[in-house]
Amino acid sequence: MTVTRSSRALPLLVTLALALIGVLLISRMPTASAAPASAGTARFAALAGDVRAADGHRYNARDDTGRTMDAAQITQRSDGSYLAVYHALLDDGRFHAAVATSTDLRHWQRRHDFGPGTHQASLADDGRGGYVLAYEKDPKNHIAVRAYADEDALLDGRATRAYDAPRTLSRCAEGTPDITAVHGDTIHLTGHYRAGCDTDRQLRATLTGFRHWHAEPDRRLDRALQTWGNSGNLGDRAPVELDGRRVLLVEGQRWRGDFGSWRTYAYDPASGRADRLAIRTHGGSQAFANPSASLLTNPQGRPALLVSLFIPGEGAAPGEAGQLIYWRKL
Numbered sequence: 001m002t003v004t005r006s007s008r009a010l011p012l013l014v015t016l017a018l019a020l021i022g023v024l025l026i027s028r029m030p031t032a033s034a035a036p037a038s039a040g041t042a043r044f045a046a047l048a049g050d051v052r053a054a055d056g057h058r059y060n061a062r063d064d065t066g067r068t069m070d071a072a073q074i075t076q077r078s079d080g081s082y083l084a085v086y087h088a089l090l091d092d093g094r095f096h097a098a099v100a101t102s103t104d105l106r107h108w109q110r111r112h113d114f115g116p117g118t119h120q121a122s123l124a125d126d127g128r129g130g131y132v133l134a135y136e137k138d139p140k141n142h143i144a145v146r147a148y149a150d151e152d153a154l155l156d157g158r159a160t161r162a163y164d165a166p167r168t169l170s171r172c173a174e175g176t177p178d179i180t181a182v183h184g185d186t187i188h189l190t191g192h193y194r195a196g197c198d199t200d201r202q203l204r205a206t207l208t209g210f211r212h213w214h215a216e217p218d219r220r221l222d223r224a225l226q227t228w229g230n231s232g233n234l235g236d237r238a239p240v241e242l243d244g245r246r247v248l249l250v251e252g253q254r255w256r257g258d259f260g261s262w263r264t265y266a267y268d269p270a271s272g273r274a275d276r277l278a279i280r281t282h283g284g285s286q287a288f289a290n291p292s293a294s295l296l297t298n299p300q301g302r303p304a305l306l307v308s309l310f311i312p313g314e315g316a317a318p319g320e321a322g323q324l325i326y327w328r329k330l
Contacts (some may be wrong), residue, residue, distance in 0.1 A: 037273035040245025060322035095119035175303030232256035238292035260314035287315020
């Protein structure tokens, strides 16, 4: 075939055009910024960034039976003491979610085990004297939701209503739930789904009347974490409100399969931007996962911000691996 000058130039023009398109696309992508995402995320970073400045802390938190308190989420009881939901990997090779109580945030008494195959628990007050609990349940990993009439029922494990959500976004796994709001019979949650049965991405969901479930991807949150170079899993998250500003804590993994690359971010829902938190521990741990935070009264009776983070062994300083709980007065 005869090749003319114009035909030889065509591939070069196509290459240049594709390169230009690539540059334009990259320039339009959101990028991480040195400026704080919001006053709320900046406030959180100032309060929670340095564990060494905390008023109290505990590394490798365990309950009174010696179980690890992985992914602990902590709230306050009406009498001023504390509730925690968490999970541990037991000798049966299964995760078990549990609930425990404490009077000082350091020592915990386990009250109930929710059974094998339960993990990543999230607890919320239902506004009517009871509680709603959500957790990831296996096999066929999915989100399970349970309702308890009062605190005694929760501590005894006597659920009055139960719902096991169908997997609608992934045929492989949906989990790490967090209950963000309870309005009567409507429960709002966030979680993850295994996109393409390969990598965890964010979802938001609504359960109505313990009968109707709707879940959809939260791609805006995904994008905020991906601007920080997170190509691995995007998982657990939890909201907290500081100075009237809502902040969402969320974990992001830079490389899938690398537990030492987990980091924690403070996301501003209003702007759609996230700040990477530079958390400083006593020994210099680098990896942080499963974040949660709550506003409560500390054991000395002062308003405080409590933060709970899991430190994977791959990114931990000596003696710091496991669940870290720390708090700082406001």
